Amino acid sequence: MRTTKMGEEEKGPKETEQSPDLPESSAGASSLRRAVESISSLISLSFSIKIFAAKWNTIRTKLEDLNSGLAAVQNCETDENPVLLGLVSNISGTVNECHxxxxxxxxxxxxxxLLMQSDLDMLSAKLDLHARNLSEIYNAGVLTHRFAIVVSRPGNGACRDDMRFYVRDLMTRMKIGGAEMKRQALLNLYEAVVEDDRYVKVVVEQSDxxxxxxxxxxxxxAEIQEWSAKVVSVISGFGSYKVVLIGAxxxxxxxxxxxxxxxxxxxGAAKSLQRLTENSDNGWSISAHGGVTALLKLCSGCEGGGVRAELVGPACGALKNxxxxxxxxxxxVEEGxxxxxxxxxxxxxxxxxxxSIEFLQNIASGDEAVRSMVIKEGGIRALVRVLEYRSACSCKVREIALRAVENLCFCSTSCVSVLIRYGFVEQLMSFLRxxxxxIQELALKVAIRMCAKSEEAKKALGGANxxxxxxxxxxxxxxEVREMAAEALSNMVSIPKNRKRFVQDDRSMGLLLQRFDPKQGNSGNKKFLFSILMSLTSSNSGRRKIAHSGYLKNIEELAEAEVSDAKRLVKKLSTNRFRSMLSGIWHS
Structure with a gap:
């Protein structure tokens, strides 16, 4: 694994060792280099060991961490620190023993x-001690960087061992490095997990x-906290790895x-919590640590423009979950x-x-008391405002708002009246056109719901053409669209005022009757179409237009074929003064 100065081209092994930016090797630097080389050699040798596999895997992991730590120290001004030199000497002794x-x-x-197992356990404990001592020396601040280190990430298609070594190297720098080294290591790790999700698996497989x-x-x-939050937010996006984060x-x-x-x-924290709350089992843990209050506080702060929408969005998402x-x-609800x-x-x-729209929909779902609160506090007006055709909202937002209207606003005729008063009918017309x-499909579904709920809605929709x-x-x-349109129309012509309007519209009457022409495609189920015609026969002009149309014979043929709806329609048309106009196919 090679390292480079930040912002410089990567150099080959010989060129790196003879970098002109580094001073002549002192005795301390020489011993450091020998220790690193010895540990690298030992790591390679460990792969040849076929017995005590679990113990040697653990030892190899600790050697890799120690190797990364010493490599990081190599890039610092040690000033011949006696404590460090003593530690390097002790490490070299342990490494020789391990060899x-x-x-x-x-x-x-x-x-x-049994004796070998005992020796390996003692060796593992010594390596832990060396790692702790090295970390203490680094954290004491006695070492200063010659340059910022950038670890070379393995190329695309790298083997798993190379990826694992790279990640563990970054981890060591995060553990023992100063602020800048930690920041750089976290940045590199973030870039790795974003660009190649195989690195996410490498990270979560190693609990340390x-x-x-x-x-x-x-x-x-701040930057260290930010980059670690970003890395965690990426990991939390993988469903199978959430349990690892929760367990840790x-x-x-x-x-x-x-x-x-x-x-x-x-x-980053809000994004992680949104993803973690997709599993409701984590909800109680978040609540127990005050997470609900913290999320509510963020959302409340956004109302006055004090918090960025990019932060509040995932906070809302977490609360929605x-x-x-x-x-x-x-x-x-009690917190407002x-x-x-x-x-x-x-x-x-x-x-x-x-x-926010989905949250209101979810919190009111199946709860009449909460639904009433949403309506009372202006929920209907808010949804209608979102749906304004001239607003800058995307099609997706409008679609979600329409679904919310469908789910929230048809609990009573008074809610439908509020919708009408706020100009919702005109909005539906815009969406249909x-x-x-x-959006058109949703508008049709909503129209059906409105007509089924309120006579006022039928009149309003009829008056809006x-x-x-x-x-x-x-x-x-x-x-599906044909059926919804026919159902909505059937509901609307059930009242006299709308029937009169429809019959007076020759073009609409003609288009409706064309649906009974067998030469026309999309014939399908005519249940609602017959229902519309039955309603229209309640007026003299409606019966007359149907009877004089060129499509009556098609309806008669359907009646002869024992289509019950067609038989009822023909029977109604054949009464009174229209009886003589028909062919007499009906025999009851």
Whole structure:
């Protein structure tokens, strides 16, 4: 593994050893170099050992950490520090001892298994002691950097061992390095896990690396805290690895960052909590550490413009995930969360708008008391404002707002009246005429719900020329859209005023009757179409237009084919003064 100066081209091994930026090697530097070389040689030898595999894997991991630590020290001004020189001497002695044990294990020349196991355990303990001592020397601040170190990341397609060695090297620098070294190591690790998710697996498979990352969340250095929060947020995005973070105790440090960290650190913590709360089992742990209060505080702060939307968006997302826990939902309601989130629907940030709308929808779902609070505090007005066609909202936001209207606003006729008063009918018309296909479908569904709930809604939709738009959808390629349009139209013509309007519209009548022409495509189920015609026969002009149309014979043929709806329609048309106009196919 090679290292370079930050911002310089990577050099080959010989050129690196003879870098003109480094002074002549002192005795201390020479002993350091020999120790590093000896440990590297020992690590290579350890791969040849076939017995006591678990113990040698542990020893090899500790050797790699120690090697990275000494390599980092090589790039510092040691000033012939006597404590460091003494530690290097002790490490060299332990490494020599380890070489001897390794050689005996390779050659199978040891005297007994129990004795060798004991020797390996003692060796492992010595390596732990050396690592702690090296860390203490580094943290004491007696070493200063010659230059910032950038560890060379293995290229694309690197083998797992190279990736693991690279990550452990970064971990060692995070453990024993000063602020700048820690920051640089975290930056490199973040870039690695973002660009290649194989590195995420390498990190989570080694609990000590996860523990180091978690400990750095409590760093007093803002940048160190920020980069560690960013790395954790990436790892938390992988479902199978969340349990590792939870098991390592990630919740409490994340919430501390959320409470006291920098804006960037809080953003990383909020993203992690949003992803971790996708599993509701983690909700209680977050609540127990004060996470719900911290998240609510962030969302409340955004209303006055004091907190960035990029931070509040994931905080809203985390709270949205937690409303499924009844006790936590009640706590949120008591803390005034409904008015807070109604205010957040006005945000210009798409993610924040989506999360706030979905939160209101989720918290009111199946709870009439909370639903009433949402409506009372202005939830309907907020949704209608989002849906304004001239607003800058994206199609996705409008789609989610329409779904929220469908789920929240049809609990009573009074809610429908509020929708109408706020101009919602005109919005539906805009979506039907100009919206994308997904929005048009939702508008049709909402229209059906409105008509089914309120006579006032039927009149309002009829007065807004809604029926003319609905007829156009009877020719849609989508069976679902045709059915929804026919159902909505059937509901609307059930009242006299709308029937009169429809019958007077010759073009709409013609398009409707064309649906009974067998030459036309999209014939399908005609249940709602027959229902519309049955309603229209309640007026003299409606019966007359149907009877004089060229499509009556098609309806008669359907009646002859024992289509019950067609038989009922023909029977109604054949009564009174229209009886003589028909062919007499009906025999009851």
């Amino acid at each position: 001897g044990l390794a050689r005996r294990c390779v050659d199978l020349s040891y005297s007994g298994k 690396i996860v523990n180091v990352l978690i400990s750095l969340l409590d760093s007093h250095e 105790g990630i919740i409490a440090p994340l919430i501390r960052v959320l409470e006291c960290g920098s804006e960037v650190g809080k953003e 937690l409303v499924g826990i009844e006790e936590i939902k009640r706590f949120m 969360v409904i008015s807070t989130f109604i205010g957040l629907t006005r945000s210009k940030d798409e993610v924040l708008q989506i999360n 100009n919206g994308e296909a997904s 809604f029926m003319t738009e609905l007829v156009k959808f009877l020719d849609s390629r989508s069976f």
